[in-house]
Amino acid sequence: MAINVKTVRRPEQGTSYIRATLKGMALTFKHMLDRKVTVQYPDVKPEIAPRWRGTHRMEKHPDGRPKCVACGLCPTICPSNCIRLVPGEDDQGNRYPVVYEIDEFRCIFCGMCQEVCPVEAIHVGVDYENSEYTRDRFVYDLDRLMAQDHPVTDLWDPSDPLGQ
């Protein structure tokens, strides 16, 4: 594309700085009386969407074992390579994760781990308060992931499966 000179045409009639000023001042005055939109955050928590994708959580069996079967799909699909999984197998031949770590700093919260999980074990969650004092606290291990109790994300709305 060639570079073009764009000429802004200003209307000759109907342009007035005085009237525009007064109009602007009327607008700001109206806003002064409007309802305020501030959410007083630490006192009042904002409502977040059910599709919000925040820090992860691992579902558990009733006996406290993780639901994860160490199939390896989530580290494979993960675009930012933030999941470390070392699979293991017990006497009955059940696969389980020996190590399951998510680096929440690397994670881009795309939610693909949740989508790909065949047993609905790993989820992204509706959670946003993640501060820690040290950086290494942001690598969540299996126990930490299982201890999270925030609601999990609805990646898709059952009543609207195509996201329309």
Added chain:
Amino acid sequence: MHDVGALSGTPFIIITLVKILAVFTVVMVTVAYMTLAERKISAWIQDRIGPNRVGPRGLLQPIADGLKNILKEETLPRQASRVYFFLAPMISIVPALITFAVIPFAAPLPTPWGIVNMIVADVPIGILYILALTSLGVYGIVMAGWSSNNKYAFLGGLRASAQMVSYEVALAMSLIPVFLLVGNVTLTQMVWTQQQSLGLWLAVPLGLSFLLFVIASFAECNRLPFDLAEAESELVTGYHTEFSAMKFSMFFIAEYSNMLTASALMATIFLGGWDIPFWNGDDMRIIAPGIVEGAAPAVWKTIATLLVFMVKTGFFIFLFMWVRWTLPRFRYDQVMHLGWKVMIPAALVFIITTATTMLVLDSLGMQYGRFPYGVILTLVNTAVLVGFLFVIDRDRVIAGAAPSPARLRAQEGRMTLRRPVPPREREVAGV
């Protein structure tokens, strides 16, 4: 006439000291709360709540701010010129604080020792004193910009000086019709004229002066839409870029107390000062030591007039803030254009119109400075004001460097014909 006893000797000195202390304290506290008001008003205009954490509804915020500014570390840039770097905030804050001295803020107060004029110093030069001192304030800003040895600060200082010099002229000229009509430059006399002899607030017979004075005051206080000296988007923060902690705070206090003085001045000159409208019970002045002309002074009248004065001043302070959070900043050439090519000619034309009208009225034998006199001036002023608004409302004025639409269209016609085709486009078109 009421002979209420003159104030003299030791009580005079003590009461004067008390007045100085009281006015200084009130000005400082008002300035502190103006910073809070600014933040609150900006928040409300942007649909926010504003500071509300320190004290009930954020009312102790200025104290927290002040404490923080005192405790913060002062930085001194290595390349800065030490002496002037220290001097600049002082030069900027002193004129800002002492200008309030000549503004009358209430009706005279009767005390057991005599009548007390509610003004710190009723100097005969009145408003000239204010004009002189406010133009001193710009030295602080220029000095701050220069001594910082920082290009942004320097540019800010330069802009401030150019702008203040330009608008100083318009500010003073817009006041000349007031001097003509009042026949004096003291502010007490101006209040008296508006109360009694003319019976009209000067904003009515001298509306154009009022408009020009308000605009020029905005420019003099370096407030938006004329805050070129601290244009954040271009100059970091302008002249006080290198200043920190209490030195920065002093510039801040200076800016706000200038605003306070300008508001009080506008209220005094054009809106009758401490005059309570439509009531003659407060019309009084001290004509000689201990002799009061007009209504009888009383303590409750002093308090009532003080409140009225505060309301009027508060209105202008609010106007300052309201405009700040509404209008974007002018471009530099637009500011200069408005100052030199609009305000000064308009002020000159208005001086001539007012003087001519007064000459005609005087030669017709009408009594100078009385109500009918004011009414005729009002009619003349309305005509001039309407003419002025008509002219500047046509997009002819603040257009700045942009060519007129007609010329643009002519240029555009030529451009489509002669526009050279760049090589890349030629290649694509296969020419």
